[in-house]
Amino acid sequence: MIDTLRLTAEDAAALLEDGEVAAAELHGAYLEAIRARDEELHAYLTTVDAPEGEGVPIAFKDVISTRGIETTAGSKILAGYRPVFDATVAKRCKQAGLPLLGKTNMDEFAMGSSTENSAYGPTRNPWDPERVPGGSSGGSAAAVAGGLAPWALGSDTGGSVKQPASLCGIVGLRPTYGTVSRYGIVAFASSLDQVGPLTKTVRDCARLYRIIAGRDAYDSTTVELREPVEIPAAEDLRGLRIGVPRELNEVEGIEAGVTDAVRRAIDLCGGLGAEVATCELPRSVEYGLACYYLVAPSEASSNLARYDGVRYGLRAEGNGAIREMYERTRDEGFGDEPKRRIMLGTYALSAGYYEAFYGQAQKVRTVIAREHAALFERFDVLVSPTSPTVAFRLGEKTENPLAMYLSDVLTIPSNMAGLPGLSIPCGLSDGLPVGFQLIGPQFSENTLFRAGHALERALEFDFVPPRLAAKDRA
Amino acid sequence: MSWEPVIGLEIHVQLKTRTKMFCRCELGFGDPENTRTCPVCLSHPGTLPVPNAKAIEWTVKLGLALGCEIAPHAVFHRKNYFYPDLPKGYQISQYDQPLCTNGRFLVPGPDGDAYVGIVRAHLEEDAAKNVHVGGAAGRISGADRTLVDFNRGGTPLVEIVTRPDLRSAEDARIFLQLLRQTVVELGISDAEMEKGSLRFDVNVSVRPEGSSELRTRTELKNMNSFAFAARGIAREIGRQIEIYEKGGEVDQETLHFDPTREDAPPLRSKEEAQDYRYFPEPDLVPLAPARDLVERARAELPELPGQRIRRLERDYALPFYDAEVLSGLPALAALFERTVAAGGDAKATSNLVMNQIVAAGVDPAVVDGLELAKLVEARGRIPRAALDEAIAASGTPGFRADDYTADTAITDAEELRPVVERILEGNPSQVEAYRGGKTGLLGFFVGQVMRELGGKANPKVVNELLREQLGL
Ligand SMILES: [Zn+2]
Numbered sequence: 001m002i003d004t005l006r007l008t009a010e011d012a013a014a015l016l017e018d019g020e021v022a023a024a025e026l027h028g029a030y031l032e033a034i035r036a037r038d039e040e041l042h043a044y045l046t047t048v049d050a051p052e053g054e055g056v057p058i059a060f061k062d063v064i065s066t067r068g069i070e071t072t073a074g075s076k077i078l079a080g081y082r083p084v085f086d087a088t089v090a091k092r093c094k095q096a097g098l099p100l101l102g103k104t105n106m107d108e109f110a111m112g113s114s115t116e117n118s119a120y121g122p123t124r125n126p127w128d129p130e131r132v133p134g135g136s137s138g139g140s141a142a143a144v145a146g147g148l149a150p151w152a153l154g155s156d157t158g159g160s161v162k163q164p165a166s167l168c169g170i171v172g173l174r175p176t177y178g179t180v181s182r183y184g185i186v187a188f189a190s191s192l193d194q195v196g197p198l199t200k201t202v203r204d205c206a207r208l209y210r211i212i213a214g215r216d217a218y219d220s221t222t223v224e225l226r227e228p229v230e231i232p233a234a235e236d237l238r239g240l241r242i243g244v245p246r247e248l249n250e251v252e253g254i255e256a257g258v259t260d261a262v263r264r265a266i267d268l269c270g271g272l273g274a275e276v277a278t279c280e281l282p283r284s285v286e287y288g289l290a291c292y293y294l295v296a297p298s299e300a301s302s303n304l305a306r307y308d309g310v311r312y313g314l315r316a317e318g319n320g321a322i323r324e325m326y327e328r329t330r331d332e333g334f335g336d337e338p339k340r341r342i343m344l345g346t347y348a349l350s351a352g353y354y355e356a357f358y359g360q361a362q363k364v365r366t367v368i369a370r371e372h373a374a375l376f377e378r379f380d381v382l383v384s385p386t387s388p389t390v391a392f393r394l395g396e397k398t399e400n401p402l403a404m405y406l407s408d409v410l411t412i413p414s415n416m417a418g419l420p421g422l423s424i425p426c427g428l429s430d431g432l433p434v435g436f437q438l439i440g441p442q443f444s445e446n447t448l449f450r451a452g453h454a455l456e457r458a459l460e461f462d463f464v465p466p467r468l469a470a471k472d473r474a
Numbered sequence: 475m476s477w478e479p480v481i482g483l484e485i486h487v488q489l490k491t492r493t494k495m496f497c498r499c500e501l502g503f504g505d506p507e508n509t510r511t512c513p514v515c516l517s518h519p520g521t522l523p524v525p526n527a528k529a530i531e532w533t534v535k536l537g538l539a540l541g542c543e544i545a546p547h548a549v550f551h552r553k554n555y556f557y558p559d560l561p562k563g564y565q566i567s568q569y570d571q572p573l574c575t576n577g578r579f580l581v582p583g584p585d586g587d588a589y590v591g592i593v594r595a596h597l598e599e600d601a602a603k604n605v606h607v608g609g610a611a612g613r614i615s616g617a618d619r620t621l622v623d624f625n626r627g628g629t630p631l632v633e634i635v636t637r638p639d640l641r642s643a644e645d646a647r648i649f650l651q652l653l654r655q656t657v658v659e660l661g662i663s664d665a666e667m668e669k670g671s672l673r674f675d676v677n678v679s680v681r682p683e684g685s686s687e688l689r690t691r692t693e694l695k696n697m698n699s700f701a702f703a704a705r706g707i708a709r710e711i712g713r714q715i716e717i718y719e720k721g722g723e724v725d726q727e728t729l730h731f732d733p734t735r736e737d738a739p740p741l742r743s744k745e746e747a748q749d750y751r752y753f754p755e756p757d758l759v760p761l762a763p764a765r766d767l768v769e770r771a772r773a774e775l776p777e778l779p780g781q782r783i784r785r786l787e788r789d790y791a792l793p794f795y796d797a798e799v800l801s802g803l804p805a806l807a808a809l810f811e812r813t814v815a816a817g818g819d820a821k822a823t824s825n826l827v828m829n830q831i832v833a834a835g836v837d838p839a840v841v842d843g844l845e846l847a848k849l850v851e852a853r854g855r856i857p858r859a860a861l862d863e864a865i866a867a868s869g870t871p872g873f874r875a876d877d878y879t880a881d882t883a884i885t886d887a888e889e890l891r892p893v894v895e896r897i898l899e900g901n902p903s904q905v906e907a908y909r910g911g912k913t914g915l916l917g918f919f920v921g922q923v924m925r926e927l928g929g930k931a932n933p934k935v936v937n938e939l940l941r942e943q944l945g946l
Contacts, residue, residue: 063520064520065518065519065520071519073519078519081519083513083518083519083520084513084518085513085518087520182520182522182757183520183521183522184520184521185520186519186520187519187520187757189756190756190757191756217524218522218524219522219524219757220522220523220524220525220757220758220759221756221757221758221759298753299753299756301554301751302552302554302563302564302751302753304563305554305556305562305563305564306517306519306561306562306563308556308558308563310558310561310622311516311517311518311561312518312519322558322620326556346751349554349751349752349753350749350751351749351751354751354752354753358753
């Protein structure tokens with residue numbers, strides 16, 4: 001009997017390697033779990049019946065192009081669209097022998113922090129189905145936390161891997177911008193989008209990152225890794241200099257339970273031998289969110305222009321005039337959030353506004369990058385909560401986009417600087433997981449993995465949602 | 475009052491790289507529709523552009539030929555607008571940081587050199603092609619349906635923008651022809667207007683002579699030949715002058731010519747200020763052409779047609795017209811130079827080369843300069859017919875001018891007839907072959923007669939005698 005709730009990818013690989021479990025059996029166990037639990041969770045949009053590959057199965061956020069398998073990016077406008085090619089990350093997973101379990105739910109075009117913006121209905125949090133799993137990679141996070149996939153890929157623009165990992169009590173990495181190919185990832189904001197692993201453990205995260213990372217000739221913004229990815233084994237944090245940026249840990253809106261759990265984790269870092277000191281990131285936190293909400297919608301307004309009904313996806317017939325066909329297709333095909341962001345972005349890029357908005361935001365971005373770089377002269381890692389809150393209730397923030405946007409206030413600053421960030425669960429608040437964010441300089445994934453792994457061992461967080469564990473036993 | 479036209483050009487040149495600008499689809503002209511496509515140039519979700527290094531190298535080359543500065547840091551921008559031939563909803567182009575800026579292009583003219591300022595030359599991707607079905611031939615108005623052929627979409631395209639430095643339709647024609655020849659000789663484009671690999675728009679305004687103001691301009695689009703453009707420009711200049719002289723104002727508008735019908739009047743449309751929402755293309759990193767590569771390209775630049783005209787004028791004291799015609803075909807200019815180097819008089823050589831060699835359809839590349847120089851020298855004292863014969867034969871292997879120019883040539887038919895008869899008797903099989911239709915053997919008989927007489931026979935008379943004897 002395979003316990004998919006508890007089985008890590010590493011354990012699963014060992015079972016396969018030792019011949020204790022056949023690939024088909026392992027895959028079948030996950031399909032069984034999906035049958036049993038996904039009706040409630042709705043983590044998947046599509047499942048694959050007979051996947052190829054003898055390795056540990058995986059789930060992909062529906063933003064990742066998969067040849068011949070429907071890829072909707074959570075949008076009605078791409079309903080029925082089957083890519084004719086594999087995204088580079090999909091190809092790399094295939095080459096590594098990972099069978100694809102299915103495509104997971106997400107906020108439409110990765111725009112959102114709760115997965116409620118999916119055109120196909122929300123995903124529910126395995127810890128509490130009345131609550132959201134976070135987003136936009138909520139389907140991938142819920143699948144891993146709910147034992148419906150041993151590991152998964154998501155994509156992170158403003159926090160879309162780190163934040164759902166945090167809300168679902170699992171590990172999520174947003175890699176250094178440029179280390180993972182974006183080829184075949186349905187674009188949201190090109191200068192920020194980055195694919196990242198969602199896993200149960202830091203070691204699994206490193207294993208999956210090792211598979212997907214590295215330069216890709218199809219993405220000219222990618223670079224070669226500076227050093228091979230190491231699977232972490234360290235059990236202490238000796239020599240690690242940890243900075244605790246005051247603004248990231250004290251910004252208004254962080255729940256007390258979150259602060260407590262993060263505080264305990266920081267204390268534990270000291271106990272594990274790290275040097276811990278507070279520091280400041282004033283401008284990054286003050287301007288990060290505003291800056292993000294100019295850059296990301298601007299790029300999105302352009303990236304989403306290709307959904308015009310001409311070549312693929314939805315086409316609404318008009319009166320024969322091309323303009324009307326465009327307008328009706330886009331009106332029927334896009335949900336409110338993409339429409340909102342297309343309007344924001346179109347406005348920010350308009351003549352007369354460009355300098356004040358997009359142009360200024362790019363300058364602020366440089367300031368944010370410099371402010372982080374200055375801290376990394378003194379620290380190896382910066383830490384904070386990943387999300388200011390634990391998982392919130394479905395519908396709680398849907399009527400207030402600004403409140404929803406604030407979910408990413410702690411993940412956005414380092415994203416704007418192109419830096420890697422790892423979220424690991426560090427405890428519970430009111431029975432719901434709290435995420436701990438570790439940010440490093442560019443290409444410091446190995447450091448983040450080492451620190452995350454040592455901390456994870458010391459924290460002994462149980463990633464199995466108690467209500468599912470109880471149900472399983474029953 | 476007399477009026478001065480002010481003309482600027484915007485030229486698009488398709489590069490003939492093997493593959494497209496941002497994907498590796500091969501370029502093809504005239505292939506079946508939508509067979510040169512891939513997910514990238516069809517803009518499937520998630521696809522990304524990867525720049526064509528050759529296209530960048532060639533744009534640098536062209537920029538250098540235009541006298542431009544090559545930017546150490548150039549940026550691709552997105553130009554956003556909706557149109558079915560633009561599958562991404564934006565064109566990857568260049569905006570405020572183009573690859574080549576601030577050039578000066580030499581345009582030699584009959585009254586001395588002129589320079590046309592080049593504002594910029596930048597690299598972008600061509601749009602696909604909309605095919606309007608039904609309705610008036612190929613036009614969008616009245617069409618039943620529009621189909622899109624994406625084969626052309628993504629072809630590397632260089633846009634060249636001149637300063638409004640041109641002052642007449644003829645200036646514009648000369649400039650365009652020289653520019654066309656330049657890109658062809660650089661080997662970077664076919665620059666064929668019929669195939670659309672060279673296209674241009676013209677901005678025209680007029681102002682009182684001596685003034686430096688810039689008045690409202692109109693834009694002339696879709697012209698399909700230099701001559702057509704020159705006529706269109708001249709007409710537009712006349713129209714604007716007439717408006718001003720009647721006290722009216724010129725409207726800022728675009729005149730769309732119907733490329734399929736030269737006689738049709740242009741369609742007019744108001745110029746709308748389109749907001750393209752340019753921003754730096756985040757899917758690409760900035761271009762930084764290495765200094766040494768740029769310098770190597772500069773060193774490898776061939777002599778450009780404009781420079782060649784000027785050099786021919788200066789070094790050989792040729793009139794502008796001669797220099798322009800000779801330069802128009804590099805092989806012709808080369809033959810001219812070989813011949814003069816072998817002693818031919820420059821002006822006489824120029825006349826001979828650009829008139830008779832061209833008229834005779836002789837390939838200038840295979841003509842021996844030394845032999846041609848002998849013809850140039852002898853041209854005054856040998857019969858016109860002999861010279862024509864010689865020119866016609868000048869491209870054949872082993873051609874010797876002396877065979878046609880010997881100054882003591884026997885012209886008396888009665889004196890030559892026995893020799894001709896003797897040669898024909900001595901070569902019966904060739905005679906038979908000739909009569910059997912191998913008329914090319916005539917030259918063989920002429921040669922034999924000439925050899926017999928040490929070249930001292932008038933080839934025209936020999937020819938006549940031979941034809942007479944051979945019964946044709
Ligand atoms: Zn292509």
